[in-house]
Amino acid sequence: MSWLEWLVALLAVAGSLFVLLGSFALVKLPDFYTRLHGPTKATTLGLGALVLASMVYFNFVKAELSLQQLLIALFLFITAPITAHMLIKAALHLKLKTSASTSGKQNADL
Amino acid sequence: MNSLKKWWPTPVRSLFLFLVWLLLNNSVEFFHLFFGLVLAWLIPQLIHKFRLIQPGMKNPGAALRYGFMVLWDIVVANMQVVKLVLGPNKRLRPAFIKIPLDLTDNLSITILASTVSLTPGTVSAEVLALNVGVDEPRYLLVHVLDLADEAELIQQVKQRYEAPLKEIF
Numbered sequence: 001m002s003w004l005e006w007l008v009a010l011l012a013v014a015g016s017l018f019v020l021l022g023s024f025a026l027v028k029l030p031d032f033y034t035r036l037h038g039p040t041k042a043t044t045l046g047l048g049a050l051v052l053a054s055m056v057y058f059n060f061v062k063a064e065l066s067l068q069q070l071l072i073a074l075f076l077f078i079t080a081p082i083t084a085h086m087l088i089k090a091a092l093h094l095k096l097k098t099s100a101s102t103s104g105k106q107n108a109d110l
Numbered sequence: 111m112n113s114l115k116k117w118w119p120t121p122v123r124s125l126f127l128f129l130v131w132l133l134l135n136n137s138v139e140f141f142h143l144f145f146g147l148v149l150a151w152l153i154p155q156l157i158h159k160f161r162l163i164q165p166g167m168k169n170p171g172a173a174l175r176y177g178f179m180v181l182w183d184i185v186v187a188n189m190q191v192v193k194l195v196l197g198p199n200k201r202l203r204p205a206f207i208k209i210p211l212d213l214t215d216n217l218s219i220t221i222l223a224s225t226v227s228l229t230p231g232t233v234s235a236e237v238l239a240l241n242v243g244v245d246e247p248r249y250l251l252v253h254v255l256d257l258a259d260e261a262e263l264i265q266q267v268k269q270r271y272e273a274p275l276k277e278i279f
Contacts, residue, residue, distance in 0.1 A: 018188065025195040033233075034204050037255045038195060041230035045188040068136045081227035081234075088235045088253060099199075104206040104260075108235065108251060 004061050011053035018046030030099040032091050040084040047076055117151070119158040124150040164217045165279050172277045179270075183229045191230040194256050205257040209250045209264050210240060213272060218279045223250060225271050231255045232263075 001009075025038025051069045058066035092108055118124055131146035132138060167173055194202060209226075213219050223234040236251040257263065 018192070021192050021195060025191075028195065028199070030199050030202070031204075033253050034202065034255055036233055036253070037191060037230065040227065040233065041184075041191055042188060042195075044228060044230075045184055048184075066136055068133045071130065071133050077228065078224075081224035084227045084233050085223065085235070088233055092235055099202075099204060101200075101202065102204045102206070103257065107208050108206040108253075 002061075004056065008053050008057045008061060011049045011056065015046045015049030015051075015053060018042045018049065020046075022046060031102070032096045033088065033098055033102070036084055036088055036091075040080055044076065044080055048073060118154070120154045120161070124154050127153055165215055167278055169278050172274055176271075176274045176278060179274075180225055180228065183270075187230040191255065194231075202255060203257050205254045205260070206235075207252050207254060207257065207260050207263065208240075209252055209267055211237070211248050211250055211272070212268070213275060214246060215279065218275045219248070219250075222267075222271055222275055226250065226252060226267060232267075 019042065022038045022042030025042065026035050029035045029038060051073050055066065055069045058064060098105060128146045128150040131149055132142060135142045211219060213222060219237055223237065226232050226234040231254060233253045234250050235253055237248055238251060239245055240247050240249050254263065
């Protein structure tokens, strides 16, 4: 294996690991608000690494120009915060329960 | 000049649409170039009347620096969140905090809120007026996964993200 293939493998494994941890956080964290942090964030970095792996693979290992992965990254970075925003807004509107250790509840009218 | 404005009301957007079309198809064949050009002309024609005029960028260099800084912060802060997620839930100190905003225009507040959401450990929830009955000043309601020091976090967001945004717009 050339060092480029090692790089692709490393990026792909690291990316999958972050996506996995993001999903794990979704199951493990105590309330809706903290759970939001897992999938919206770890996924950003995880998907970023996967997109990078794909770009390195097609552009350098296969040596054919392929830039459409940039679009995935672009759309992801635009849409991820909006999804998180809509979800937390809905949660606040429904006044979902917070875990007991949450401070500053008065700030959110909870 | 006038006919140029009429045919291409938003040239930068047209160029962007053209490039996105080529990227989507991953090809520069004649057919894609032609159809991309048609879309780059047609879409702005259809929608430019609905568009809200946003303030232009004053300082594109600062915008680029800001982008790279945010990317770097995403990587660093992700490591911290992974550590928190793998640790016991009892050690988390979740909190809602208010970050008072100096920014006033909607576009820069949107970018700030998105940045806060993308950098792990914080999700922005709402933008609200600080005092009842007056529109300005506003604050950003943020949910934090693990809050160590409220004043420090507010200071950090204001210095690291809000200050450069004020420079850009």
